[in-house]
Amino acid sequence: MYKIALMGNRETIIGFKLLGVSIFPVKKKEESVEILNKLVKEEYAVIFITEEIGCQIIEEIEILQKTSFTSITIIPSKSEKKYLGLKILRNNIEKAIGTDILFRKEVE
Amino acid sequence: MLLKVNPNRMELIRLKKRLIVAKRGYKLLKDKRDALIQVFVRLAKESNMLREELEEKLLKCYAIFSNTSSLMSKLALEETLMFPKAKVKTEVSFKNVMSVNVPQYKLKCEGRYYSYGLVDTTAELDSALRKYHEILPLMLRVAELDKSLTLLANEIEKTRRRVNALEYVIIPDLEETIKFITMKLDEMARSNTSAIMRIKEIIRA
Numbered sequence: 499m500y501k502i503a504l505m506g507n508r509e510t511i512i513g514f515k516l517l518g519v520s521i522f523p524v525k526k527k528e529e530s531v532e533i534l535n536k537l538v539k540e541e542y543a544v545i546f547i548t549e550e551i552g553c554q555i556i557e558e559i560e561i562l563q564k565t566s567f568t569s570i571t572i573i574p575s576k577s578e579k580k581y582l583g584l585k586i587l588r589n590n591i592e593k594a595i596g597t598d599i600l601f602r603k604e605v606e
Numbered sequence: 607m608l609l610k611v612n613p614n615r616m617e618l619i620r621l622k623k624r625l626i627v628a629k630r631g632y633k634l635l636k637d638k639r640d641a642l643i644q645v646f647v648r649l650a651k652e653s654n655m656l657r658e659e660l661e662e663k664l665l666k667c668y669a670i671f672s673n674t675s676s677l678m679s680k681l682a683l684e685e686t687l688m689f690p691k692a693k694v695k696t697e698v699s700f701k702n703v704m705s706v707n708v709p710q711y712k713l714k715c716e717g718r719y720y721s722y723g724l725v726d727t728t729a730e731l732d733s734a735l736r737k738y739h740e741i742l743p744l745m746l747r748v749a750e751l752d753k754s755l756t757l758l759a760n761e762i763e764k765t766r767r768r769v770n771a772l773e774y775v776i777i778p779d780l781e782e783t784i785k786f787i788t789m790k791l792d793e794m795a796r797s798n799t800s801a802i803m804r805i806k807e808i809i810r811a
Binding site for chain 1: 647661698711745
């Protein structure tokens with residue numbers, strides 16, 4: 499049995515606390531990288547990261563997603579939509595197929 | 607490009623064997639690549655759809671929760687959130703898709719999440735929590751798809767490189783070298799025959 503973690507700014511993720519998801523409020527980049535690296539080594543199978551933190555540590559997320567057992571997923575945050583999750587999806591599609599054949603609509 | 611080998615019969619046999627193996631590997635890897643891409647496209651479409659649904663639903667959840675926190679005093683909310691009784695865990699199993707181990711998550715909830723008193727909490731909190739609870743399986747599914755897509759994309763890239771290397775480098779090289787050795791051997795045989803013919807003439811004269 500593995501645990502589920504949630505990282506992001508406090509206001510966005512606090513609601514999940516009563517469900518029993520482990521939440522890690524973070525603000526700064528260095529802090530989030532540190533916590534993310536720690537969580538990946540522990541028994542977390544899924545880590546959700548809110549968009550505005552995810553934007554800052556996207557390189558680390560991509561590396562860990564490729565190399566570690568943990569699944570790291572971007573979820574939208576309360577404040578603004580940045581479509582980071584969709585961007586990662588499109589990157590993957592481009593890498594696999596060569597072109598972005600599925601969605602032609604712009605999300606930039 | 608010609609391989610650096612000695613043009614003799616041993617090498618020829620060895621190279622012919624290698625060519626057969628390379629051709630078989632090429633065919634298999636091409637099939638693997640096609641199958642992987644098929645799975646990938648299916649998952650990518652699903653992922654795109656689910657992600658849009660998730661973003662929409664999550665934003666709604668956030669809105670409901672903001673509502674709650676504005677209705678309750680900050681202290682009361684903090685108190686309520688302090689000791690969660692429920693536990694969410696996930697069971698991980700792996701599915702083998704064309705030799706890629708794709709994870710599958712199953713949600714396990716323990717305990718009830720209404721672990722607070724009814725006095726200082728509002729009804730909105732209950733509904734917010736219910737919404738959050740409903741959305742968890744969807745979140746897990748999206749996480750599962752995200753991870754699968756990353757793994758599959760890597761595998762597709764690797765397989766495609768192998769297929770290309772076989773198709774454009776290894777197989778042509780082998781074919782060229784085999785041709786070169788055959789020619790060389792034939793040439794040697796011819797020169798041998800002509801030498802013998804010459805010697806025969808010398809002896810007769």
